[in-house]
Amino acid sequence: MNAPENLGNEPSQDNFKTPSGIEVPEVVTPAMMDPARVGEPGKFPFTRGIFDNGYRGRLWTFRQYSGFGSAEETNERYKFLIAQGQTGLSVALDLPTQCGYDPTDSMAAAEVGKVGVSLATLADAEILFDGLDLSKLSTSFTINGTAAIIYAMYLAAADKRGIPRAKLTGTIQNDILKEYVARGTWIFPVRPSMRLIADSILYSNEQTPRFNPISIAGAHVRDAGCTAVEEIAYTLANAFAYVDALVARGADPNAFAKRLSFFFYVHMDFFEEICKFRAARRYWARQLKERYGVTDEKALMFRFGVVCGGSSLTAQQPFNNIVRVGIENMAAVLGGAQSIFTAAYDEAFQIPTETSAEIALRTQQIVAYESGIARTVDPLGGSYYVEWLTDRMEEEMEKVIREIDEYGGTVQAIEDGYLQSRIAHRALERKLDTDKGDRVVVGENYFRHAEGATDFGEVFRMDPDVSRKVIERFQRVKETRDQAAVARTLAALRAAAVKDDENLMPYIVDCCHAYASVGEIVDTLKQEWGEFQEPVRL
Amino acid sequence: MSLAGKRILIAKPGLDGHDVGAKVIALALRDAGAEVIYTGLRKSPDYIARVAVEEDVDAVGLSILSGSHVELVRETARCLEEAKAGNIKLFVGGTIPHEDNPALTAAGAAGIFNSSQRIDDVIAELARVLDAG
Numbered sequence: 001m002n003a004p005e006n007l008g009n010e011p012s013q014d015n016f017k018t019p020s021g022i023e024v025p026e027v028v029t030p031a032m033m034d035p036a037r038v039g040e041p042g043k044f045p046f047t048r049g050i051f052d053n054g055y056r057g058r059l060w061t062f063r064q065y066s067g068f069g070s071a072e073e074t075n076e077r078y079k080f081l082i083a084q085g086q087t088g089l090s091v092a093l094d095l096p097t098q099c100g101y102d103p104t105d106s107m108a109a110a111e112v113g114k115v116g117v118s119l120a121t122l123a124d125a126e127i128l129f130d131g132l133d134l135s136k137l138s139t140s141f142t143i144n145g146t147a148a149i150i151y152a153m154y155l156a157a158a159d160k161r162g163i164p165r166a167k168l169t170g171t172i173q174n175d176i177l178k179e180y181v182a183r184g185t186w187i188f189p190v191r192p193s194m195r196l197i198a199d200s201i202l203y204s205n206e207q208t209p210r211f212n213p214i215s216i217a218g219a220h221v222r223d224a225g226c227t228a229v230e231e232i233a234y235t236l237a238n239a240f241a242y243v244d245a246l247v248a249r250g251a252d253p254n255a256f257a258k259r260l261s262f263f264f265y266v267h268m269d270f271f272e273e274i275c276k277f278r279a280a281r282r283y284w285a286r287q288l289k290e291r292y293g294v295t296d297e298k299a300l301m302f303r304f305g306v307v308c309g310g311s312s313l314t315a316q317q318p319f320n321n322i323v324r325v326g327i328e329n330m331a332a333v334l335g336g337a338q339s340i341f342t343a344a345y346d347e348a349f350q351i352p353t354e355t356s357a358e359i360a361l362r363t364q365q366i367v368a369y370e371s372g373i374a375r376t377v378d379p380l381g382g383s384y385y386v387e388w389l390t391d392r393m394e395e396e397m398e399k400v401i402r403e404i405d406e407y408g409g410t411v412q413a414i415e416d417g418y419l420q421s422r423i424a425h426r427a428l429e430r431k432l433d434t435d436k437g438d439r440v441v442v443g444e445n446y447f448r449h450a451e452g453a454t455d456f457g458e459v460f461r462m463d464p465d466v467s468r469k470v471i472e473r474f475q476r477v478k479e480t481r482d483q484a485a486v487a488r489t490l491a492a493l494r495a496a497a498v499k500d501d502e503n504l505m506p507y508i509v510d511c512c513h514a515y516a517s518v519g520e521i522v523d524t525l526k527q528e529w530g531e532f533q534e535p536v537r538l
Numbered sequence: 539m540s541l542a543g544k545r546i547l548i549a550k551p552g553l554d555g556h557d558v559g560a561k562v563i564a565l566a567l568r569d570a571g572a573e574v575i576y577t578g579l580r581k582s583p584d585y586i587a588r589v590a591v592e593e594d595v596d597a598v599g600l601s602i603l604s605g606s607h608v609e610l611v612r613e614t615a616r617c618l619e620e621a622k623a624g625n626i627k628l629f630v631g632g633t634i635p636h637e638d639n640p641a642l643t644a645a646g647a648a649g650i651f652n653s654s655q656r657i658d659d660v661i662a663e664l665a666r667v668l669d670a671g
Contacts, residue, residue, distance in 0.1 A: 098553070109609075115604055183556070224556075316654060424558065424562065428561075428565045431562055431657060536578040
């Protein structure tokens, strides 16, 4: 096994560009910023945050991502995290659930319960949320290709326990466009997928008014290798595509835009990350106003959650990741995030252990309660450098969005594989920069030590029996459910799928109530819509 | 270091959708002179073996980040054997804990790579193994 070369202990100090390529002056003077662009907190264009009192009204949500194995095991981990002070759940799902395969499908072999929990039918959801108060806990699902189904399953679970839908809070990611670009859990072709997203957003606005039916995510394209500027630009380009789809359905952006939310990574360049969020907030508000004529101030607010960690973490000297996540956590707060997930130091390489998961949560608590960082609104507002960099970031984002518009829009760029190829080339660039040492990664290319460097301490071991248990339950449910109800609800769904103007959500909720499986619902829709054909273009 | 004249199939088995590593390697191997074919996402070991035979490749590189690397390497090696293509070298890259290396080698991997390795080193290692036949 050949290790990366140790480039030594003296990284060069002559690169003054941010990772997005913005050349930073030695000193920023008052003449280089325009105070008129900044505005006030809680007011358009929201450079200084969406709330006039910052975090005084409410701290950000500590939302740790977890889920593995069976619903029982994940339910136990949730109870542990809640007992430790976590305030929101974030559900990680296994790949068969994400890609629409039942645990018994040959495509699912080897992956059941691996990177998240398996939710094949309502029976799994009932166990997953057993003993948890869904009317108080906000629950976030990282789910896209099958988002409408998992959302329907969540509603069915709440219905069965008599919890009013209006009380449910949480988020489904439900952002299919970036799946085609970077995360890969697509199922159907782009256009029917866009319909399913519009259906779920419209249904949610009506049925679960406190629920976020979409979280438009830049996190995955960022982790795939693109810059902070591109992360925001690609994400907002996707967001405009969703807004267009909803407007085409006759929905009013003054209403639905209030429930659009966003999701990003925070990487290591402290000020670029802070300014990225300040710039994105302002650009979004301005565009909603100018492109779509939105006037309601609440609908102009750019609300976002973040992950601290991801590809900024290293396998070498993994405890260094605790420091990285702490810095990123600070950047997220100074950027005004509404919810934060701090990754465990071993997150990028394995399912976190209880110890590493606890350190990650403690990091947030230290930032929140010891550092004093949340004491006043946007403490960096008015800093010459921060305002200057915010302006530059906004200009650069706008340039990239214009390039996508000129290409023919994001849907076209995705169907052609153009965006995918752009990101792959950027990722290679970043890798070569790291290899050469132009990008410093402490412990990975500089300041390495020889042996034992990848020692994680404790290693998480998953119950090797998990997939057997999941499959057994699934088979039991399939045998004992009301088969006529399954057949009837699936047939009704298929009939509705043919009609473009019919909202599919009520049909999918019925299927879930009847214990139809994720795989069965997906197969039913595939029969009408087919599957996405991936453009393989290097 | 050159891979000129070599034909390499880069493949994503299983359901894991994180394809940036696969694409980065595919681009880098192409820049190093190899003829590279990339399968796209969600391919079965059986499909990968078939494409490897049809395209007459020298090597198959599997990119796996879902934790299912041992099963998928074993299965792909089995499919290659069955297709009488056991001479095609099988490599694997991704999020792979060191302690799994012996199991992967036993399952049929001729080389194991991770994302922190330098691209040049990956290319050199591939060239060494392929030239050794």
